[in-house]
Amino acid sequence: MSDKVIIFDTTLRDGEQSPGASMTKDEKVRIARQLERLKVDVIEAGFAASSEGDFQAISAVAAAVKDSIVCSLARANDKDITRAADALKAANAKRIHAFLATSPLHMAVKLRMSPEEVLEQAKRAIRFARNLAEDVEFSAEDGYRSEMDFLCRVVEGVINEGATTINIPDTVGYATPELYGEFIKTLRTRVPNSDKAVWSVHCHNDLGMAVANSLAGVKIGGARQIECTINGLGERAGNTALEEIVMALRTRKDYFDMVCGIDATQIVPASKLVSQITGFVVQPNKAVVGANAFAHTSGIHQDGILKNRDTYEIMRAEDVGWATNKIVLGKLSGRNAFKQRLQELGIAIEAEADLNDAFVRFKTLADQKSEIFDEDIIAIMSDSAAAEEGEFYKFISISQHSETGERPKSKVTFRAGEKELSSEAEGNGPVDASLNAIEGIVKSGAEQLLYSVNAITSGTQSQGEVTVRLAKGGRIVNGVGTDPDIIAASAKAYLSALNKLHDPSQAKLNAQMTP
Ligand code: KIV
Numbered sequence: 001m002s003d004k005v006i007i008f009d010t011t012l013r014d015g016e017q018s019p020g021a022s023m024t025k026d027e028k029v030r031i032a033r034q035l036e037r038l039k040v041d042v043i044e045a046g047f048a049a050s051s052e053g054d055f056q057a058i059s060a061v062a063a064a065v066k067d068s069i070v071c072s073l074a075r076a077n078d079k080d081i082t083r084a085a086d087a088l089k090a091a092n093a094k095r096i097h098a099f100l101a102t103s104p105l106h107m108a109v110k111l112r113m114s115p116e117e118v119l120e121q122a123k124r125a126i127r128f129a130r131n132l133a134e135d136v137e138f139s140a141e142d143g144y145r146s147e148m149d150f151l152c153r154v155v156e157g158v159i160n161e162g163a164t165t166i167n168i169p170d171t172v173g174y175a176t177p178e179l180y181g182e183f184i185k186t187l188r189t190r191v192p193n194s195d196k197a198v199w200s201v202h203c204h205n206d207l208g209m210a211v212a213n214s215l216a217g218v219k220i221g222g223a224r225q226i227e228c229t230i231n232g233l234g235e236r237a238g239n240t241a242l243e244e245i246v247m248a249l250r251t252r253k254d255y256f257d258m259v260c261g262i263d264a265t266q267i268v269p270a271s272k273l274v275s276q277i278t279g280f281v282v283q284p285n286k287a288v289v290g291a292n293a294f295a296h297t298s299g300i301h302q303d304g305i306l307k308n309r310d311t312y313e314i315m316r317a318e319d320v321g322w323a324t325n326k327i328v329l330g331k332l333s334g335r336n337a338f339k340q341r342l343q344e345l346g347i348a349i350e351a352e353a354d355l356n357d358a359f360v361r362f363k364t365l366a367d368q369k370s371e372i373f374d375e376d377i378i379a380i381m382s383d384s385a386a387a388e389e390g391e392f393y394k395f396i397s398i399s400q401h402s403e404t405g406e407r408p409k410s411k412v413t414f415r416a417g418e419k420e421l422s423s424e425a426e427g428n429g430p431v432d433a434s435l436n437a438i439e440g441i442v443k444s445g446a447e448q449l450l451y452s453v454n455a456i457t458s459g460t461q462s463q464g465e466v467t468v469r470l471a472k473g474g475r476i477v478n479g480v481g482t483d484p485d486i487i488a489a490s491a492k493a494y495l496s497a498l499n500k501l502h503d504p505s506q507a508k509l510n511a512q513m514t515p
């Protein structure tokens, strides 16, 4: 029988460490629910000691998730580990993940500790964590650049103290596949109690080899857990991409002879959700989840595909959840047809009121746009979920005038709590004028870090999806708005970002600002 590879998703922790990818508590819960639908084995929900906001977010994920193990990162000290255990109290199954750097450079420069001190602290931390959880992972940060003899002593020591998973990160993305695979293999051979723990790989993508290194860690090294993120989100060049790992294991089962428990049809919905919430657009030629990943335009390829799909396709678009841009619904579609399509897309609606709200949004969109695609429905449902998170500012309408040679003007009407406000302004372009109109009255003083527009489907009929990233008081938030009119989508996105800055319950410092 093939061995199982544990899929450990760290989108909500290491992924969130990408500058600007900060997520609110509710956004983390939405992504965690999708990760559960994807059937990931472990969800690393955050770093409990990094901020009160992240502690609350982990607690909320722990309460919401039923099937996956929920994990919190912690530095290898009693205070962080206690915080992690407290945040995970509501979890059905929990894991504490303690880390400590073991490379000569990190120990000397960052920790200012001797190797003997690091060894003792690692052992003490795992002993302490095991009093609070059965499932304890130890990560040797910068493990791949550590000295083999010393790393073997640390790993042996923490396994003796009860660590159940040993993770060897390539923290700076320096490894190459064969060398990393051999490194893990040597460790497993030399550590006398290596069979008492599951071995895990965690690779960063600085040289574009994170996926290859992780797979080599499994194939050559014998690791049985891969740490990864949706869309490869993560600090600098990112982490190992979950979708690429899963599809490589599946498509090349003949070579890897491994299985994982992932429901691949949930990959594309997960990718879209993460991209929408973080504002990190997926490049069109990205493997598996890029818009062009299954597109065939050259005549020779199209001809081959028509004769036999295997000529140019090694995976099926539908197997990873691509809805193939089908026109699914229109103006005349009823509530039942809408509900059925939601079910087919795997979107769960719990309350009747939420279905009604989503159906009203669908009807409004169908009045503006004759063809409704699956992507439009996913966007409607994301808007509904965001609305549930409580909106103080709510878009009502926009009127805008642009003419060559004149400064564009915009008038935006929106709700702020109980009040209806209207504001007019000019700007360098129509979007600038609209955001100036809102800012002129809200006076948030937030710094704009990003503005991006993306077409949800193809063609000029498509809805535009706009992301606005704002920074204020050490917080970074993303607002997303969708509308067939990209100026209206921009105003909605700006208001959505202001809602997050306005809502203190969503306050969360960026993971990068961990004290
Ligand atoms: O890259 C890394 O070393 C990490 C550890 C904290 C697991 O993310």
Ligand code: ZN
Binding pocket: 014, 169, 171, 202, 204
């Ligand atoms: Zn990492």
